[in-house]
Amino acid sequence: MICGDVNGNFKALFSRVESIIKKSGQFDVLLCVGNFFGDDNSELDAYKMGTRKVPVTTYIFGPSKPEHVPLYCEKGSEIVPNVIYMGKRGIFTTSADVKIAYLTGLSRRELGKELPMCTFEPSDCSAVRDACFRGQSEYRGVDMLITTLWPAGIQQDETQKIDVDQERLSNLLSWLAIHIKPRYHFVPSPDKHYERQPYRNLSTHQDYRECATRFIALAPVGNKVKEKWIYACSLQPISKMRVTDLLQGTTDETVCPYDPDLLMQHQPGKVVKFSGNGQYFFSTDGPEDDNGKRKRRDRDDNPERKKFDPETCWFCLSSPSVEKHLVISVGSHCYLALAKGPLTPYHVLILPIAHHQSLVKVPDEISEEIKKFKAVLKQFYASMGMLVVFFERNYRTSHMQIQSVPVPKICESQILEIFQDEAGINKIPLEVLPPYTDIRQMMLPGAPYFHAELPNGDQIFAKPKQNFPIHFGRDVLSTPQILNCEDKADWRQCLISKEEEIEYVKDFRDKFRPFDFTADADSDSD
Ligand SMILES: [Zn+2]
Numbered sequence: 075m076i077c078g079d080v081n082g083n084f085k086a087l088f089s090r091v092e093s094i095i096k097k098s099g100q101f102d103v104l105l106c107v108g109n110f111f112g113d114d115n116s117e118l119d120a121y122k123m124g125t126r127k128v129p130v131t132t133y134i135f136g137p138s139k140p141e142h143v144p145l146y147c148e149k150g151s152e153i154v155p156n157v158i159y160m161g162k163r164g165i166f167t168t169s170a171d172v173k174i175a176y177l178t179g180l181s182r183r184e185l186g187k188e189l190p191m192c193t194f195e196p197s198d199c200s201a202v203r204d205a206c207f208r209g210q211s212e213y214r215g216v217d218m219l220i221t222t223l224w225p226a227g228i229q230q231d232e233t234q235k236i237d238v239d240q241e242r243l244s245n246l247l248s249w250l251a252i253h254i255k256p257r258y259h260f261v262p263s264p265d266k267h268y269e270r271q272p273y274r275n276l277s278t279h280q281d282y283r284e285c286a287t288r289f290i291a292l293a294p295v296g297n298k299v300k301e302k303w304i305y306a307c308s309l310q311p312i313s314k315m316r317v318t319d320l321l322q323g324t325t326d327e328t329v330c331p332y333d334p335d336l337l338m339q340h341q342p343g344k345v346v347k348f349s350g351n352g353q354y355f356f357s358t359d360g361p362e363d364d365n366g367k368r369k370r371r372d373r374d375d376n377p378e379r380k381k382f383d384p385e386t387c388w389f390c391l392s393s394p395s396v397e398k399h400l401v402i403s404v405g406s407h408c409y410l411a412l413a414k415g416p417l418t419p420y421h422v423l424i425l426p427i428a429h430h431q432s433l434v435k436v437p438d439e440i441s442e443e444i445k446k447f448k449a450v451l452k453q454f455y456a457s458m459g460m461l462v463v464f465f466e467r468n469y470r471t472s473h474m475q476i477q478s479v480p481v482p483k484i485c486e487s488q489i490l491e492i493f494q495d496e497a498g499i500n501k502i503p504l505e506v507l508p509p510y511t512d513i514r515q516m517m518l519p520g521a522p523y524f525h526a527e528l529p530n531g532d533q534i535f536a537k538p539k540q541n542f543p544i545h546f547g548r549d550v551l552s553t554p555q556i557l558n559c560e561d562k563a564d565w566r567q568c569l570i571s572k573e574e575e576i577e578y579v580k581d582f583r584d585k586f587r588p589f590d591f592t593a594d595a596d597s598d599s600d
Pocket of ligand 1: 389428429430472473
């Protein structure tokens with residue numbers, strides 16, 4: 075069951091709930107999506123004393139009014155028996171396996187001021203999104219989303235006129251809703267009950283159907299004009315639904331009411347739009363942090379301060395510093411080279427011939443050739459019965475390197491978990507990106523990142539902060555469950571002799587020849 079603003083009308087709420095339970099049987103939970111407290115909260119005393127009983131486990135959220143803050147208890151504890159305060163944001167699963175995400179309170183950024191305890195930040199939005207996505211290789215949506223504010227855009231409804239105060243609308247919540255795709259989205263309404271026709275969620279890739287969302291705003295508990303304020307339903311959780319049922323359409327469904335660009339924004343509320351071509355970027359390390367304070371710029375990471383000399387670059391193919399004997403194959407824009415201190419004899423790097431910092435910064439023709447190299451490397455490793463992990467660390471590097479490491483087939487299902495474990499140990503927030511996400515569309519050029527592509531198509535992504543372990547990718551792949559060579563995590567500890575390197579390169583080149591598209595180009599020109 076879900077109800078709107080209670081505003082202190084506890085008797086009206088709980089006696090109504092009791093009569094619904096008498097008629098329809100027990101419910102899992104009651105969720106109060108608006109203000110639980112009001113100006114007068116004296117009715118709560120009877121429940122505190124135990125003379126009246128709360129008939130069902132009740133979850134409350136918020137607060138969104140400063141005067142209610144003192145009435146709240148610690149997150150996770152009971153206000154009165156059977157009424158539990160869930161905090162401002164999070165995700166939980168009911169005993170019936172229904173997954174509920176919530177982000178309540180007001181938006182500091184959109185409100186233009188902070189109300190202690192009552193406001194949320196853009197980072198709260200991404201935290202809820204990340205919590206929804208965690209541990210899911212194929213994300214289909216969340217059963218329910220509860221917010222205090224309404225997502226901006228939802229009021230654009232052709233069939234039903236709906237007036238919503240501007241200050242009730244939040245763009246950050248539109249971002250959240252478009253990303254986490256709730257099947258039900260509940261909000262409190264100050265007056266009217268409103269139920270929108272379901273809208274079909276957008277997908278990040280073509281030919282991929284997503285679930286539909288029902289948006290429902292509930293009127294205040296016990297309102298005089300008898301607008302609907304309680305909603306009782308039994309939900310079948312997404313986790314137990316057949317995909318065909320989940321994706322089934324209804325005749326009244328509409329298109330998604332939110333700006334489709336929001337779906338491509340990896341982080342909420344930090345978009346810089348460039349006029350003209352409609353391209354946008356967002357900054358992961360913008361000058362403004364969530365508290366509106368200016369961040370101190372890390373001098374070492376400031377590109378202007380670094381003097382770049384191509385003569386000394388280890389990877390610019392024209393540079394005298396390149397170890398030419400490591401080069402395996404040279405294409406039009408990129409080349410393959412054996413890794414220094416390789417994890418296996420077939421551990422190679424895909425590198426641009428000219429100096430470019432990261433995959434996000436290279437021109438399209440280079441990224442196209444990188445894709446080609448990745449595709450043939452996959453085939454090459456497959457011919458040896460191996461899978462491949464590609465990873466790139468664009469953090470404290472100067473010349474783009476994509477590591478290509480063959481791994482045994484048997485560990486395919488474990489790789490993501492091991493990455494997540496290792497990230498957990500190092501307190502790195504690791505994200506699993508939806509399939510087919512293009513990292514080049516996601517990042518502001520210049521922002522640091524760690525990115526890996528796993529054999530099953532999963533992509534993982536992290537934003538390195540200070541103390542990001544330089545050998546993160548190697549640490550993971552060298553674990554006993556994958557390559558079992560922990561002594562090789564640091565490449566400097568496992569350098570091999572030049573003779574061995576030459577041997578590895580020759581062996582790779584011989585076996586790789588049938589897959590090497592650059593060789594075709596050579597023979598054509600002969
Ligand atoms: Zn270079």
